[in-house]
Amino acid sequence: MTETESRQTYDEPYAQPRHGQPSGWVGMVVFAGVMLLMLGGFEIIEGTVALFKDDFYLTTRQGLVIPMDFTAWGWTHILLGAIGVLTGLGILAGQMWARVVGIVIAVLSALANLMFLPAYPFWCSIVIAVDVLIIYALSVHGREVRN
Numbered sequence: 305m306t307e308t309e310s311r312q313t314y315d316e317p318y319a320q321p322r323h324g325q326p327s328g329w330v331g332m333v334v335f336a337g338v339m340l341l342m343l344g345g346f347e348i349i350e351g352t353v354a355l356f357k358d359d360f361y362l363t364t365r366q367g368l369v370i371p372m373d374f375t376a377w378g379w380t381h382i383l384l385g386a387i388g389v390l391t392g393l394g395i396l397a398g399q400m401w402a403r404v405v406g407i408v409i410a411v412l413s414a415l416a417n418l419m420f421l422p423a424y425p426f427w428c429s430i431v432i433a434v435d436v437l438i439i440y441a442l443s444v445h446g447r448e449v450r451n
Contacts (some may be wrong), residue, residue, distance in 0.1 A: 333395065334439035340392030340406050343345060343434050345387030347413060350420075350427065354378030369419035384413050393443070403442050410438040 353360050355378035368377075388409050394402025414435035417428040 332441045332444075336406065336438050337392045337395035337402075339434055339438050339441070340388050340395060340409070343410070343413060343431065343438065344385040344388030344390075344392060346431055346434070347381045347388060349385075350386060350424075350431070351378040351381030351383075354381060366382075368422055374423075377423075379415055381420075384409060384416060388413065405440050407439055410435040410442075414439075 354374045387405070391402050391405045391409055395406055405430045414432045417431045417435070421428045
């Protein structure tokens with residue numbers, strides 16, 4: 305075997321995918337889409353609880369970063385959740401707009417949960433961690449999925 309042949313054999317596993325073929329990172333974008341669907345569901349649940357059961361959260365309104373009524377926080381979370389679910393579906397369909405909106409929604413969700421942290425610290429920490437994973441997957445590997 306010549307040096308050229310051995311180099312081609314060695315480099316093949318690391319070769320770039322051919323035009324039109326997805327790379328192995330597509331799974332990361334699908335992961336982001338599924339996580340955005342889950343995040344939307346989490347946000348809707350969190351918002352619904354804030355709407356219908358004000359006494360569930362163990363803080364005063366003054367204990368929140370932005371002292372708003374829990375009803376206003378509930379609607380904020382429900383709105384973010386609904387947009388998150390729709391965006392997750394768009395990501396799974398390979399839409400470019402969904403990647404951009406997904407990053408924006410994940411950032412807004414992380415900020416909203418950071419401000420809501422005094423009300424429910426454990427749950428908000430989990431949602432913020434999911435937001436960070438979504439931002440990473442969409443910003444680093446988002447262009448792997450195209451229509």
